Amino acid sequence: MSFTKESAVERAKTDLSGRLGISSSDIRERVSDRDFPDMALGAAELGEMAAQMISSGWQIDLDAGGKTYEYRADKYQLRLYNFDGRNYVVE
Amino acid sequence: MNRSNIWIHVGLATILIALAAILGQLDRWRSTLQTTRERYNIQKIKPQAPIAGGVPEILVWFKPGTSLSEIRGVAAAHNDRLADEIESVPGLAVIDDLDNEDVQKLVGEYSGLSDVSYAEPNLTIKLDDPVQKDDAYRNDGVFYKTTASLDAPNDPLFDQQWALNNPGGDGGKERADLDAIEAWKTTKGSEDVVVAVLDSGVDYTHEDLANNMWVRPANIPEYQDDELGTVNDINGFNADDKQGDPMDDNGHGTHCAGIIGAEGDNGIGVSGINQHVKIMPLKFLGRMGNGSTAAAIEAINYVVDRKQHGVNVRIISASWGSNSNSKALEDAIRAAGDAGILFVAAAGNDGSNNDRWPHYPSNYNLPNLISVAALDRNDTLASFSNFGIKSVQVAAPGKAILSTWLGDGYREASGTSMATPYVSGVAALVIATEPSISMAELRKRILSTVDKLPALDGKVASGGRICAANALAGQIVKH
Numbered sequence: 351m352s353f354t355k356e357s358a359v360e361r362a363k364t365d366l367s368g369r370l371g372i373s374s375s376d377i378r379e380r381v382s383d384r385d386f387p388d389m390a391l392g393a394a395e396l397g398e399m400a401a402q403m404i405s406s407g408w409q410i411d412l413d414a415g416g417k418t419y420e421y422r423a424d425k426y427q428l429r430l431y432n433f434d435g436r437n438y439v440v441e
Numbered sequence: 442m443n444r445s446n447i448w449i450h451v452g453l454a455t456i457l458i459a460l461a462a463i464l465g466q467l468d469r470w471r472s473t474l475q476t477t478r479e480r481y482n483i484q485k486i487k488p489q490a491p492i493a494g495g496v497p498e499i500l501v502w503f504k505p506g507t508s509l510s511e512i513r514g515v516a517a518a519h520n521d522r523l524a525d526e527i528e529s530v531p532g533l534a535v536i537d538d539l540d541n542e543d544v545q546k547l548v549g550e551y552s553g554l555s556d557v558s559y560a561e562p563n564l565t566i567k568l569d570d571p572v573q574k575d576d577a578y579r580n581d582g583v584f585y586k587t588t589a590s591l592d593a594p595n596d597p598l599f600d601q602q603w604a605l606n607n608p609g610g611d612g613g614k615e616r617a618d619l620d621a622i623e624a625w626k627t628t629k630g631s632e633d634v635v636v637a638v639l640d641s642g643v644d645y646t647h648e649d650l651a652n653n654m655w656v657r658p659a660n661i662p663e664y665q666d667d668e669l670g671t672v673n674d675i676n677g678f679n680a681d682d683k684q685g686d687p688m689d690d691n692g693h694g695t696h697c698a699g700i701i702g703a704e705g706d707n708g709i710g711v712s713g714i715n716q717h718v719k720i721m722p723l724k725f726l727g728r729m730g731n732g733s734t735a736a737a738i739e740a741i742n743y744v745v746d747r748k749q750h751g752v753n754v755r756i757i758s759a760s761w762g763s764n765s766n767s768k769a770l771e772d773a774i775r776a777a778g779d780a781g782i783l784f785v786a787a788a789g790n791d792g793s794n795n796d797r798w799p800h801y802p803s804n805y806n807l808p809n810l811i812s813v814a815a816l817d818r819n820d821t822l823a824s825f826s827n828f829g830i831k832s833v834q835v836a837a838p839g840k841a842i843l844s845t846w847l848g849d850g851y852r853e854a855s856g857t858s859m860a861t862p863y864v865s866g867v868a869a870l871v872i873a874t875e876p877s878i879s880m881a882e883l884r885k886r887i888l889s890t891v892d893k894l895p896a897l898d899g900k901v902a903s904g905g906r907i908c909a910a911n912a913l914a915g916q917i918v919k920h
Contacts, residue, residue: 387789387790387791387792387825387856388730388761388762388763388789388790388856389691389693389726389729389730389731390729390730390731390763392791394731394763394764394765396765397733397734397765397767398731398732398733398734398763398765399725399726399731399732399733399734399737399761399762399763399765400726400730400731400761400762400763401640401641401691401693401726401730401731401760401761401856401858402760402761402762402787402789402790402856402857402858402861403693403696403730403760403790403854403855403856403858403859404790404825404854404855404856405730426728426729427729
């Protein structure tokens with residue numbers, strides 16, 4: 351799977367809508383380019399180890415129901431950061 | 442007159458006539474020669490003095506219409522020789538002075554001739570001398586220190602490897618480096634030393650790595666594992682798919698391997714801190730640069746096994762981590778230490794204090810572990826680098842580090858990932874000169890020979906940046 355910024359946003363919205371049980375149309379997005387501290391985009395799952403090289407990608411902030419949910423993505427992966435205290439690999 | 446006297450008279454007459462003829466011819470020849478000399482104003486030829494160096498002295502441009510024979514005549518009239526005619530510039534002649542006349546006087550003589558447009562000395566052109574005074578080169582009007590030292594390797598990208606030799610360019614600080622050139626006067630590394638790169642694998646076919654890659658010797662048996670069976674580990678081990686091919690499909694491991702031991706002085710790419718070494722690639726990080734703790738443990742287990750079977754693998758370079766604490770991983774690293782293997786780990790890139798927010802495996806308090814922070818080219822802590830006066834031991838260059846990448850490539854990268862293999866590499870250099878050094882002594886040597894930096898005071902336990910020259914000397918070398 352290879353992401354563009356736009357496709358990563360769409361995928362993130364789809365993921366969040368499924369987690370929250372809401373429509374994607376109820377989600378507002380804000381996207382910014384960002385450097386992350388490692389190749390897991392600073393969002394390694396429990397027990398996962400990541401190469402400690404600064405890696406470029408996108409921070410995708412999705413606003414829904416008065417809360418902000420942070421996704422992190424690059425060409426190869428999409429991750430959900432600190433959702434209820436845990437990180438998740440979406441794709 | 443009687444008959445006998447007649448023949449005497451005839452003989453005398455014959456002789457007189459012959460003499461007259463001979464004298465007449467001689468006179469004609471003399472007259473011709475005089476005319477030639479008068480025409481060309483030729484002086485009596487002096488004995489030719491040998492020309493020092495044999496280089497023609499002047500260049501003369503004769504006016505249009507001056508024939509080649511006339512040019513030769515002018516040269517001869519001055520006791521000179523036409524050495525060459527420049528056909529592309531009609532009339533331009535190279536004149537060789539045969540009687541050692543002063544060049545400037547000669548130029549003046551020819552310049553005064555009516556047939557000559559100009560005359561000038563034949564100047565000696567030589568290559569610009571390298572700037573020796575301050576060992577500097579000029580770039581955009583600013584002088585920087587060069588790597589023109591005969592000790593610098595001939596790798597074409599070496600001048601961009603500030604971590605090995607920092608001349609102070611690109612906004613960097615002079616000598617904010619590992620002092621590699623000084624270290625290489627002692628050793629450039631050894632193929633008897635094996636460094637395990639526990640990472641995303643290594644592109645072991647890379648043009649600048651291939652000659653420094655470990656290949657399992659014929660006398661070392663294939664890797665045997667109770668669950669995996671026999672693994673053909675000729676090039677290393679892949680704990681991600683439990684097979685024997687550790688080819689890198691990400692690039693990160695290849696970059697780290699190049700920092701440790703890209704072949705040096707081979708006219709290709711970059712140089713590792715070790716110009717010669719053997720790198721054992723271990724893959725546990727996947728294509729995206731992430732891997733499981735279990736796979737890391739499996740790879741460490743492989744290294745210990747290989748050492749027990751006689752492979753001189755003394756160091757594991759681990760440019761990875763997370764905030765996940767694993768007792769099993771800690772135990773595996775301790776077992777490697779028990780087998781005499783130094784474990785070098787990246788401190789992490791959150792810009793945070795590891796004493797408060799631990800990062801693993803770098804935070805494990807183990808006697809064989811060194812945790813590494815990252816510096817920039819000004820000898821200051823990189824903004825992204827974790828630190829910790831208790832939990833981080835040293836710092837090394839880790840920002841904008843040029844090294845090998847996939848597909849015979851090269852690229853810059855930043856992170857404590859890059860700093861870690863410099864520490865591993867310095868350790869390998871020490872082992873190259875002191876093969877019997879124990880793991881404990883090796884760790885102590887590296888930590889006790891750092892260059893103290895104000896920027897690291899209170900940030901890392903040693904307070905300094907590793908220094909290859911110091912570590913080899915066993916003491917702080919005066920710079």
